[in-house]
Amino acid sequence: MLVFLLFFILQLAKINIVAGSLTGSVAFSYIRFLDPFAYLESLLASRDLVAHALWSVMLVVMLYLILGRAFCGWLCPMDYAFGLMNSIRSSFKSRFKNNVEGTVPETHKKGIYQWLSYKKTGYLLALLFLLTSAMLGVPFFTNYMSHLTNLYRGITAGYFALSSLPVDIDLIVYSLSALTLLIVLESLYPRLWCRGLCPVGRTYGLFNKLSLLRLTSKKDTCIHCEACDKECYMGVDVSRHTEQAAIRDTNCILCGRCIEACAQKGKTLKLTFRR
Amino acid sequence: MNRREFILKTLLATTTLSFSLLGGCVNKTTTGSDKEGLLEPLPDIRVEGYIRPPGAVQEPLFRARCTGCGVCINLCHIAKYDALTASGLKHGLSDLALPYIKDFRDHPCALCMECPRHCPTGALVNLQKEDVKMGMALIDFSLCFGYNGDVCLSCSKACPLGAKVFDFYNSEWGNQPYINENCVGCGLCVKYCPLGGSAIKVVTKGQYEKIKGTYIYQFKNLMALSNEERYNMVYGQNLPSIMSRGRIIEREYR
Numbered sequence: 100m101l102v103f104l105l106f107f108i109l110q111l112a113k114i115n116i117v118a119g120s121l122t123g124s125v126a127f128s129y130i131r132f133l134d135p136f137a138y139l140e141s142l143l144a145s146r147d148l149v150a151h152a153l154w155s156v157m158l159v160v161m162l163y164l165i166l167g168r169a170f171c172g173w174l175c176p177m178d179y180a181f182g183l184m185n186s187i188r189s190s191f192k193s194r195f196k197n198n199v200e201g202t203v204p205e206t207h208k209k210g211i212y213q214w215l216s217y218k219k220t221g222y223l224l225a226l227l228f229l230l231t232s233a234m235l236g237v238p239f240f241t242n243y244m245s246h247l248t249n250l251y252r253g254i255t256a257g258y259f260a261l262s263s264l265p266v267d268i269d270l271i272v273y274s275l276s277a278l279t280l281l282i283v284l285e286s287l288y289p290r291l292w293c294r295g296l297c298p299v300g301r302t303y304g305l306f307n308k309l310s311l312l313r314l315t316s317k318k319d320t321c322i323h324c325e326a327c328d329k330e331c332y333m334g335v336d337v338s339r340h341t342e343q344a345a346i347r348d349t350n351c352i353l354c355g356r357c358i359e360a361c362a363q364k365g366k367t368l369k370l371t372f373r374r
Numbered sequence: 375m376n377r378r379e380f381i382l383k384t385l386l387a388t389t390t391l392s393f394s395l396l397g398g399c400v401n402k403t404t405t406g407s408d409k410e411g412l413l414e415p416l417p418d419i420r421v422e423g424y425i426r427p428p429g430a431v432q433e434p435l436f437r438a439r440c441t442g443c444g445v446c447i448n449l450c451h452i453a454k455y456d457a458l459t460a461s462g463l464k465h466g467l468s469d470l471a472l473p474y475i476k477d478f479r480d481h482p483c484a485l486c487m488e489c490p491r492h493c494p495t496g497a498l499v500n501l502q503k504e505d506v507k508m509g510m511a512l513i514d515f516s517l518c519f520g521y522n523g524d525v526c527l528s529c530s531k532a533c534p535l536g537a538k539v540f541d542f543y544n545s546e547w548g549n550q551p552y553i554n555e556n557c558v559g560c561g562l563c564v565k566y567c568p569l570g571g572s573a574i575k576v577v578t579k580g581q582y583e584k585i586k587g588t589y590i591y592q593f594k595n596l597m598a599l600s601n602e603e604r605y606n607m608v609y610g611q612n613l614p615s616i617m618s619r620g621r622i623i624e625r626e627y628r
Contacts, residue, residue: 110448118452123443123494131494137441141495145438149496152439236434241441242471248442252460252471255444255451259459264451265476267462273470 103174107251111258120251121174122241123155131155134247135163136225136302140238143229160306167310168303171293172354175300177246178293181285185332188286217295218304218349225298240298246281247299249274294334294350304349312370314346314353320367327357327368337368415514416575419585423465423578424474425559427458428483428506429490429498433580439497442471446489446498457483457561475508475561478576482561483508485534504535509559510582512589513551515596516612517573517619520548523608527551529563529574543597547604552593570619 106117107124118125123133133155141152163170171178228240241248253274259266284292293300307313316337327337333350337357358368423433427446430436442460450458458473475483485506490498511529519526530540530551539557543550553563553574564574577585599607 110452118448118492119443119445119494122441123445125445125449125492125494131445131492133441133443133494137443138495141439141441145435147435149439151496151499152494155494236438237468238438238441243467248444248471251444252442255447256460259451259456264456265459265481267459267464267476269462269464270460270471273463 104176108254111255121176121247122245122251130158132159134241134299135159136299137238137241137245139229139302140232140241143233144236144238146233163303163306164309165311167307167312167353168300168349168351169312169353170303171300172352175247176250177281177297178352180282181290181293182332184282184285185289218301221295221298221301224296225301228298244277245299246278246297249277253278290332290334293332293352300352301349307349307351308347312353314351314357314368315371316346316368320363322362324362326360326362330356330360332356413571414575415517415571415573416512419512419575419577419581421575421577422581424461424469424472425509425561425576425578427473427475427489427498428485428487428503428508428558428560429493429501430508431497431499436497437468437472439495440472441495441497443494444473445492445494446473449488449492453484453486453488455484455486456481458489478561478564479572480565482565484562485558485560503558504538504556506558506560507579509557509561509576509578510555511553511557511559511561511563511574511576512582513553514573514575515592516607517569517616518551519569519573519616520551521596521608522612522616523548525549526568528566528568529553532562532566534560534562547608569616 107120110118117127119132121134122137123131125131131151131154133152135156138152138156142148231239253271256266256271256274260268260271281292314337321338323338325338328335328339331337333352333354335346335348335351337346353370355370358370361368426433426436427450431439444460447458447460450456457475457477459476460471461469461474463470473489475481485503487500487503490500513521513529515521525548527549530536530542533539535556535558539553541552541554543552559576559579561574561576564572564576567573582589596604
């Protein structure tokens with residue numbers, strides 16, 4: 100993830116590898132990418148099909164038809180930031196000491212957290228964003244609330260402000276406050292955003308159902324230690340899926356933590372391409 | 375609510391409050407002519423709306439298509455023009471974070487057409503330079519050297535479209551450049567105008583349609599003035615105000 104962030108920061112030093120942000124970008128000033136959820140919003144808001152945008156989104160769709168929801172585990176800067184937050188917190192708080200990173204404390208297992216972390220709530224929220232975009236004629240989530248746009252926007256605007264290029268300072272403030280809101284949400288309800296609410300992740304999660312890369316398990320070698328369940332901060336019950344050949348949970352971000360944690364190293368859980 | 379929750383919630387409230395307050399305080403703009411400590415040309419015309427990147431589709435559609443990904447802004451930065459920037463809250467939430475050209479004085483658009491070529495959303499459409507409709511440059515006749523007894527031509531030399539855009543009304547009062555409606559609004563002339571604070575202002579096409587009548591009337595009025603009236607105007611008002619803008623700022627031509 101840091102490598103990719105570096106690519107995006109290199110553009111500020113006028114090195115043209117990738118321009119833009121994770122919402123939409125141009126690589127080597129030739130290949131265009133566009134985030135599928137951003138495309139959906141912009142499509143509904145403008146209500147017309149642009150071949151230009153379609154090509155750029157098709158490329159991303161193809162990519163994630165191969166890789167599944169790997170975006171969240173490998174590219175998303177928020178995933179990294181939240182992970183960092185949790186590791187800092189768990190080193191300070193005894194309450195989290197025995198828990199692995201991101202595990203929800205007992206108090207949050209019931210009530211609002213559980214309700215909000217249902218996948219259905221996430222889909223409903225995504226639909227709500229799509230509807231708002233269609234009604235307002237504005238890509239609502241992507242433009243105002245998305246952590247992806249706001250982070251890169253904040254970085255670019257901050258750099259511009261420091262090097263006295265034209266910039267609107269209030270935009271930096273807006274982006275930072277949007278990010279701060281997410282950080283605060285994270286500190287109240289760990290990983291609620293990633294597990295349930297983030298509409299970008301929800302969209303990428305759908306690719307998990309079809310992707311070529313998937314997490315597979317072998318039933319006969321599993322010793323039911325449930326180390327994988329404890330390690331998974333996305334709340335996927337990996338061990339419960341061992342009955343099936345492949346884990347196609349939409350919350351699986353293919354980060355590979357469960358494989359590292361598995362007691363039967365490499366025998367039970369594997370990331371494999373479908374043949 | 376336990377102590378931990380209370381602390382977190384107050385933190386949340388204070389951070390959001392302080393951020394919004396901060397946003398109100400620092401919401402000021404510094405443009406080129408501000409930096410030189412001078413008034414903008416045509417001070418009675420206030421620029422309405424934003425001047426979008428070249429090739430932008432019509433405004434409500436542009437708003438709907440643009441996702442704010444920042445490709446255009448970063449491409450502009452990579453190409454070292456730095457013309458584009460994302461808009462803040464000046465014109466309200468509905469125009470937040472869309473690319474626009476802020477500072478024509480120091481960072482005009484060079485019409486390199488990199489951003490419409492690479493926009494992934496289709497908010498910018500690839501066009502020929504001549505077909506771009508970003509805005510319209512207006513000359514302040516009371517400040518322009520060409521209208522006040524001089525031959526300057528800096529703006530017409532800087533213009534990427536050249537002779538198509540400029541009409542010249544040569545007379546004893548100077549070469550009198552007039553920017554006609556073929557202007558695309560890139561603002562290179564604003565940058566290369568040698569007058570301190572520049573004598574040209576760029577407005578959006580929509581605003582130009584509104585003020586077109588008075589602007590053309592002003593121009594025709596000026597052309598119809600008798601020699602004596604013109605003499606009084608140039609030596610009585612215009613030259614002192616030009617002189618008060620200080621020395622001619624030498625600018626290098628790229």
